[in-house]
Amino acid sequence: MINFESLFKISYGIYLVSSGDKNKGNGFISNTVFQITAEPPRFAASCNKDNYTAEFIKQTNAFSVSILKEDASSDLIGKFGYKSGKEINKFEGMNISYGETGVPIVLNDSIAYLEFKVVQCIDIDTHYLFIGELLNAEIIENISEPMTYAYYRKVKKGFSPKNAPTYIDKSKLEKQTIVIESKKYKCPVCGYIYDDAVENIKFADLPDDWVCPLCGDEKSDFIEI
Numbered sequence: 001m002i003n004f005e006s007l008f009k010i011s012y013g014i015y016l017v018s019s020g021d022k023n024k025g026n027g028f029i030s031n032t033v034f035q036i037t038a039e040p041p042r043f044a045a046s047c048n049k050d051n052y053t054a055e056f057i058k059q060t061n062a063f064s065v066s067i068l069k070e071d072a073s074s075d076l077i078g079k080f081g082y083k084s085g086k087e088i089n090k091f092e093g094m095n096i097s098y099g100e101t102g103v104p105i106v107l108n109d110s111i112a113y114l115e116f117k118v119v120q121c122i123d124i125d126t127h128y129l130f131i132g133e134l135l136n137a138e139i140i141e142n143i144s145e146p147m148t149y150a151y152y153r154k155v156k157k158g159f160s161p162k163n164a165p166t167y168i169d170k171s172k173l174e175k176q177t178i179v180i181e182s183k184k185y186k187c188p189v190c191g192y193i194y195d196d197a198v199e200n201i202k203f204a205d206l207p208d209d210w211v212c213p214l215c216g217d218e219k220s221d222f223i224e225i
Helices: 004-009 052-060 074-082 149-154 170-174
Strands: 015-020 025-030 033-037 042-048 062-068 096-098 104-106 110-124 127-139 184-186 193-195
Touching: 015 052, 015 104, 025 042, 025 052, 025 074, 025 104, 042 052, 042 062, 042 110, 052 062, 052 127, 062 104, 062 127, 104 110
Parallel strands: none
Antiparallel strands: 015 025, 015 062, 033 042, 042 127, 062 110, 096 104, 110 127, 184 193
């Protein structure tokens, strides 16, 4: 038996991985970026094959990683984590820089960024594991703490989107959860759960213009579960 809650005890960060060029590009929220060697400094980033950004990484053989700060906005996470770059231009209105390789680097809500050239691409079933050699790294600001996946889940109450390598079907978690008599409301876009039992304000008492703190979806779209 697998207790899926145990998987949430593994430590991750929350990052924004981007690729492309000045003409076109895309990015996505990732919690699977990690260093694998020191000399030379190389990192691995996992990306679902269906992710639009995967196409740009394979085309350019380069990608950037923006390290998000702990209080990164819900709008940014919603745009890059739960919306498709095939349908919207995620970089529109964003503060974008371009690195040595020409790939876009998102500076919004970031405390540092890294830029890589791809030295190896490993095909792992549903995902690509891009191995990147570090070319450039800069600190944007030193005050904020980096966001962790634990913070993302506990404070922002977020879940991994379906394309993420850490995605777990919520029905598997619900079977292992003790049922509590309270009303809960689910965001149909990102899966955020508003639980009347733990919040200070009941969902019904929230103002009509309240939006999902994770992806920005409207209150009226929430579904009672």
